[in-house]
Amino acid sequence: MSRGKAAKGTAIKQIEMRRCIACRQARHKSELIRIVKTSSGEISLDETKKIFGRGAYVCKSPICAASLKKRRNLDKIFKTKLPNELYDKIISAVDLKEIIQM
Numbered sequence: 001m002s003r004g005k006a007a008k009g010t011a012i013k014q015i016e017m018r019r020c021i022a023c024r025q026a027r028h029k030s031e032l033i034r035i036v037k038t039s040s041g042e043i044s045l046d047e048t049k050k051i052f053g054r055g056a057y058v059c060k061s062p063i064c065a066a067s068l069k070k071r072r073n074l075d076k077i078f079k080t081k082l083p084n085e086l087y088d089k090i091i092s093a094v095d096l097k098e099i100i101q102m
């Protein structure tokens with residue numbers, strides 16, 4: 001008869017999941033692009049994912065990037081009217097990553 005008890009409180013690795021603001025699917029951080037609003041109010045793409053500030057995430061998918069621009073989700077999140085260039089920047093960043101992965 002075995003009475004071996006497993007140690008309680010085994011650490012479960014927390015995977016850092018974030019929700020894409022375009023398709024609303026939770027994905028791993030590495031599959032997402034981060035857009036950040038810094039304390040100075042500047043909104044930009046955060047390639048390093050280390051910039052301090054309010055962040056929003058979108059899939060590295062041309063579909064999500066395009067729908068983001070179409071629906072201007074970021075305007076609502078950051079409560080400001082963002083220039084088209086920022087959306088275009090996201091679209092081109094996604095396209096680039098897609099090519100690299102292939």
Ligand SMILES: [Zn+2]
Pocket residue numbers: 020021022023024025058059061064
């Ligand atoms: Zn998405």
